[in-house]
Amino acid sequence: MRSFFVSLSSEFYKSRKTLAFWSAVLLPVLICVLISWGFVAKADKLVNDPAPLLWFRYISAIIGVMGVLLLPVLVIYNTYSITNMEYKGDTWKSLFSLPLPKLSIYASKYLYIVFLTLLTMALFSLLIIATGHGIEFLKPQLKFSAYNPNELIFKFFTKLFLSSIGIISIQFLMNLMWNDFLKPFGIGFVLTILGIITSQLKWDYVNFFPYAYPNLTVQNIMQSKGGIDKIAIFDQAIYNSLICGVAVFIIGYFMVARKTIK
Amino acid sequence: MENSYAIETVGLTYNFGAQTVVKDLSLQVPKGSIYGFLGPNGAGKTTTIKILLNLLKSPADQVFIFGKEINSNRIASLKRMGALVEQPAIYGHLTGKENLVNRCLLLGIRKSKCDEMLELVGLKDAANKKAGKYSLGMKQRLGIALALVSDPELLLLDEPTNGLDPNGIIEIRNLMIELTAKHNKTILVSSHLLAEIERTATHVGIINKGELLFQGTISELQDLSKVSVKIETNDQAKAVQLLASTGVEIVQHDEHSIAIAFKNREDMGHINTLLVQHGLTVYSLAKERKDLEHLFLDITSKN
Numbered sequence: 105m106r107s108f109f110v111s112l113s114s115e116f117y118k119s120r121k122t123l124a125f126w127s128a129v130l131l132p133v134l135i136c137v138l139i140s141w142g143f144v145a146k147a148d149k150l151v152n153d154p155a156p157l158l159w160f161r162y163i164s165a166i167i168g169v170m171g172v173l174l175l176p177v178l179v180i181y182n183t184y185s186i187t188n189m190e191y192k193g194d195t196w197k198s199l200f201s202l203p204l205p206k207l208s209i210y211a212s213k214y215l216y217i218v219f220l221t222l223l224t225m226a227l228f229s230l231l232i233i234a235t236g237h238g239i240e241f242l243k244p245q246l247k248f249s250a251y252n253p254n255e256l257i258f259k260f261f262t263k264l265f266l267s268s269i270g271i272i273s274i275q276f277l278m279n280l281m282w283n284d285f286l287k288p289f290g291i292g293f294v295l296t297i298l299g300i301i302t303s304q305l306k307w308d309y310v311n312f313f314p315y316a317y318p319n320l321t322v323q324n325i326m327q328s329k330g331g332i333d334k335i336a337i338f339d340q341a342i343y344n345s346l347i348c349g350v351a352v353f354i355i356g357y358f359m360v361a362r363k364t365i366k
Numbered sequence: 367m368e369n370s371y372a373i374e375t376v377g378l379t380y381n382f383g384a385q386t387v388v389k390d391l392s393l394q395v396p397k398g399s400i401y402g403f404l405g406p407n408g409a410g411k412t413t414t415i416k417i418l419l420n421l422l423k424s425p426a427d428q429v430f431i432f433g434k435e436i437n438s439n440r441i442a443s444l445k446r447m448g449a450l451v452e453q454p455a456i457y458g459h460l461t462g463k464e465n466l467v468n469r470c471l472l473l474g475i476r477k478s479k480c481d482e483m484l485e486l487v488g489l490k491d492a493a494n495k496k497a498g499k500y501s502l503g504m505k506q507r508l509g510i511a512l513a514l515v516s517d518p519e520l521l522l523l524d525e526p527t528n529g530l531d532p533n534g535i536i537e538i539r540n541l542m543i544e545l546t547a548k549h550n551k552t553i554l555v556s557s558h559l560l561a562e563i564e565r566t567a568t569h570v571g572i573i574n575k576g577e578l579l580f581q582g583t584i585s586e587l588q589d590l591s592k593v594s595v596k597i598e599t600n601d602q603a604k605a606v607q608l609l610a611s612t613g614v615e616i617v618q619h620d621e622h623s624i625a626i627a628f629k630n631r632e633d634m635g636h637i638n639t640l641l642v643q644h645g646l647t648v649y650s651l652a653k654e655r656k657d658l659e660h661l662f663l664d665i666t667s668k669n
Contacts, residue, residue: 106474114472117464118457189457198455198512201419202472203444362423 107204111212112219115186119216124185128220131178132227139165140235147243155251162236163253163260164326166228171264171322172300175221176315179268180275180292182220186213187279210360214276214353221272225265229257259335260325267321267341270314270348271296277356317345372397372520372552373418374430380417380576387413389576395554395569400546402567403556406666410576411556412452415524418554419449431520448518450526454509458498462489462508465497466515473516483511488537502529510538514545521545523555527562539566560662574666591661593628596654597637600647608644609637628653 119125143150143162150158190196199209233253240248271292278288292315299315303323310316320341328334373395380388388410395401405411416422417429420440429436431443456465466480484490487507492500497508506529513521523542527535543566545551557563560570570587572580580587594617599605606619609626614637617625626637634651641648 110472110474114468117468117471118460121459189459193455193457194453195455195457197416197419197421197451198449200421201444201447201449201451203441204472205441 107208108212111204111208112216115212115216118189119186122185122189124182124220127178128182128224129227131174132224132231135166135169135174136228136231136235139169140239143239143246144242147239147246151245153246155247155249156253158246158248159236159251159253159256160329162239162248163232163257166232167260167264167322167325170228171267171318171325173296175264175268175318176271176296176299177293178224179217179221179271180289180296183217183272183275183279184285184289186217186220187276188285191283206361207357210357214272214356217272217276218269221268222265225261229261232257256335259337263321263325263335263337263342264318266337267317267345270317270345270352273349273352273356274314277352277359280356280359311340311344314345314348317341369430369433370397371395371430372399372432373401373554374433375414375418375424376428376430378414378417378424378428380413380422380424382413387576388417391573391576391578392581393571393578394581395552395571397552398546398550399552399568400542400563400566401552401554402560402563402570403554403573404558404560404563404570404662405556405573406558409558409573409666411558411573412524413576414573415449415451415522415554415556418522419447419451420444421451445516446519447522448513448516448520449522449524450506450509450513451522451524453528454505454512456497456500456505456508456512458496460497461494462497462500462504462511463493465508466511469512469515475516479515483515486514486541487511503531503534506530507534510541519551521551521553521555523553525556525558527557535562542566560659572662572665579665587661588655590665591655593653593655594625595628595634595637595651597624597626597641597651598622598649599624599641600649604644605641605646608640608646612640625654 139162142165150161153161190199200206236248236253240246275288275292278291282288295315299313299317300319302310302313303316303319307313310320324339325335371394373393375391375393378388378391378393379386391414393414403411403414413422417424418431418436420436420443424436426437427435431439432446434443436443457468460468463480463484466483467477470477470479481490484493487510489504489507489511492504497505500508506526510523510526513523527538530538542553542555546553555563555567564584567584569583570580571578580590597605602619602621602624606616606624609616609624615627617627619625628634634653638648638651
């Protein structure tokens with residue numbers, strides 16, 4: 105277990121100055137600032153909305169931008185960036201010649217990418233609450249403080265986070281297979297577009313297509329219209345995302361264990 | 367009980383697909399030695415080093431590190447080893463010091479060790495410079511520092527002087543001698559140039575096309591080299607003809623010199639008299655031992 109935690113802290117140490125880490129942090133800041141600015145600018149049109157609706161409009165504006173395209177792209181980029189660090193410096197060989205179990209090296213890298221996604225989601229949650237109240241500070245007629253959105257936000261972003269686990273695993277596997285930017289990024293991007301199309305068209309088998317899960321989650325959230333009771337964190341798409349995540353993670357480990365460092 | 371070898375391979379064979387890259391290799395690297403692992407480019411040196419680090423999986427019971435089979439003792443074996451394989455593996459976006467701190471973090475070593483290592487390899491002044499901006503020689507030094515930071519008993523250095531200037535080469539040479547003499551380390555150092563390691567190595571293994579062609583101490587290697595007599599005269603063609611007609615074994619000849627097999631000092635005197643009596647002017651006549659570099663070329667060209 106010690107080797108897993110030292111590997112995980114090493115992943116943080118190595119990546120803390122990279123775009124992958126900072127994009128996970130700055131993306132929520134940028135999106136929340138931009139959308140809250142839009143709310144401040146259009147405050148007059150929203151003044152009659154009750155607080156729950158106001159929050160739902162605000163959250164769904166952010167989730168709409170994030171979930172449909174940005175979340176899959178962010179996951180694809182982060183996965184590429186974290187694995188590419190080892191290809192770029194030719195450091196796979198030094199990592200695997202250290203007295204550390206291969207499982208620790210593999211799992212820590214995977215979980216660090218999961219952690220970066222979780223960090224983005226957590227920052228979104230905190231920043232939405234902070235900027236929501238910030239809007240009210242600038243435009244007191246928008247009564248954000250009249251409703252507590254914490255549970256709603258927690259449910260939405262937990263769901264969105266879980267929906268990305270399948271994509272993380274598949275992208276991670278592709279990046280282990282290919283020392284290349286175009287293949288994993290290009291295939292991931294095409295699959296994301298297919299995910300958007302299939303979920304919009306409500307394809308019969310869309311629940312078995314991991315790249316559609318963030319989109320399905322966004323649709324699910326939009327259909328709830330802010331009703332907390334109408335939103336369940338776990339639905340078929342989330343279960344499938346987790347099953348896909350675990351299955352591909354295990355396949356990836358056996359690939360790493362047999363990996364030939366030429 | 368541990369045997370006296372830091373590394374022992376027993377009939378090691380390794381294939382990349384249908385191609386055999388290491389064939390029936392039986393290395394024996396004694397503890398405390400500097401073992402020069404020599405061979406031309408593509409001979410199988412790096413593949414062997416990767417097998418010794420378990421980066422490439424060897425068949426069972428063919429590779430032993432300090433007497434223990436590597437596949438079933440991977441972590442215990444790697445704990446006792448440090449390595450520099452091919453070009454140094456470094457993170458270009460981190461500074462030299464951060465590369466070492468990261469390694470310390472992974473191995474549970476105190477971070478103050480990083481400064482000692484940077485000082486040792488002469489990178490103290492460049493410690494906070496991005497490693498991606500280092501010259502090839504500096505990267506090589508950092509690679510050596512990374513291999514040494516855990517204070518391993520066994521060091522595997524794959525062409526460690528690549529890209530180093532003459533001063534750097536001498537420093538690495540002295541460092542290897544110091545590590546074995548004062549700190550009782552064992553070093554396996556690969557190279558394609560015998561001249562580069564003949565001054566440091568205590569033992570030599572010569573590999574070509576995946577096969578071990580020679581293994582022994584440096585003096586055993588030197589013993590393989592036959593002594594010859596090199597002759598220079600004012601008429602080489604006539605000298606060759608004369609020597610051949612008297613039954614002298616000519617090893618080789620060209621327009622500048624003739625090499626004949628050495629028998630004894632008296633024989634050298636007779637040959638000199640013979641040449642002079644037939645009107646030739648002898649410019650030089652001297653005993654010569656083939657240098658190790660030529661010997662190395664001879665050995666590797668045979669298979």
